[in-house]
Amino acid sequence: MIAVENQAPVSENAIPKDASDGFVVPESNAFGQSFRDYEATVRLSIVENTYRLNHINQTYDFVKRTREEYAKLNKAEMSIWEAIELLDSFVDESDPDLEEPQIQHLLQSAEAIRKDYPNEEWMHLTALIHDLGKVLYHSKFGSLPQWAVVGDTHPVGCAFDESIVYHKVFLKTLVNYYFKENPDYNNPAYNTKLGVYSEGCGLENVLLSWGHDDYMYMVAKANGTTLPSAALFTIRYHSFYPLHTEGAYQYLMNEEDRENLKWVQTFNKYDLYSKSSVHIDVEKVKPYYESLIKKYFPEKLRW
Ligand SMILES: O[C@H]1[C@H](O)[C@@H](O)[C@H](O)[C@@H](O)[C@H]1O
Ligand SMILES: [Fe+2]
Ligand SMILES: [Fe+2]
Secondary structure (H helix, E strand, C coil): CECCCCCCCECCCCCCCCCCCCCCCCCCCCCCCCCCCCCCCCCHHHHHHHHHHHHHHCCHHHHHHHHHHHHCCCCCEECHHHHHHHCCCCCCCCCCCCCCCHHHHHHHHHHHHHHHCCCCHHHHHHHHHCCHHHHHHCHHHCCCCHHHCCCCCCECCCCCCCCCCCCCEEECCEEECHHHHCHHHHCCCCCCCCCCCCCCCCHHHCCECCCHHHHHHHHHHHCCCCCCHHHHHHHHHCCCHHHHCCCCCHHHCCHHHHHHHHHHHHHHHHHHHCCCCCCCCHHHHHHHHHHHHHHHCCCCEEC
16 A cells, blocks of 8 residues: 555555456447547547647647646635536537537546446546546636647647647648647757656656646645545546557656556546446436545635
């Protein structure tokens, strides 16, 4: 067990129970397509447009300013469940696999991980809140455009890696690079492999494109959650596919990041493959999740 002051312990051997009623990874998504197929998804035009704007507008400067603004946590005061309910009609425009309101995705991923890890309640709660930062789109939180809320994340302040979604876009015989329209692309301070960073500097010191991950991490931490650091790391980096799935940018990690990375990778299965059009009855599962929220969070949080 790893126990950190004020944080719930994490058992190193959070082993999935091997039972026949565990979570089964489906062969295809709700549209009958393979998961994360950005070239074939039925949502192609909306998804690609979100990433086009994301790649053009997420500059080092934008991320720095926006992060500072949201770190003030002066936008709202509400409970975790109130925030969850704000997502009951929000549909993520970056997602090639899902067109359901985000409240469903939160519950679907939490219920999926709960099937395999019935005794790790911190994992259930982590899944439940991992995308809660998407409230950034809401008028109470400044109505940020989707390109600044959803989608995979990548470092800013150094060169954009080829493994980033829509790094290259094919237009018949032409190849297009949306990043070329990002002012950082031609800035020598930001367009080298290391840019403003140094080898092994630790992800804590790296700015990622701004969105729901980092925001929810800040909210959870500043409001004194007792969730373990593995949970906070998972929330903060679950959209960093270039690192956790593609293996890019590894040179920015330190020892602690490498330790924590395995938790994001474990979590990813339930985040991605639980996406389905089968609705979960919110009222039915609410009492269980409310009891978890009570254990790990204050009644009201500053957002
Ligand atoms: O489209 C999805 C969605 O926005 C998720 O919330 C994010 O975590 C993923 O990385 C992204 O691919
Ligand atoms: Fe997410
Ligand atoms: Fe998610």
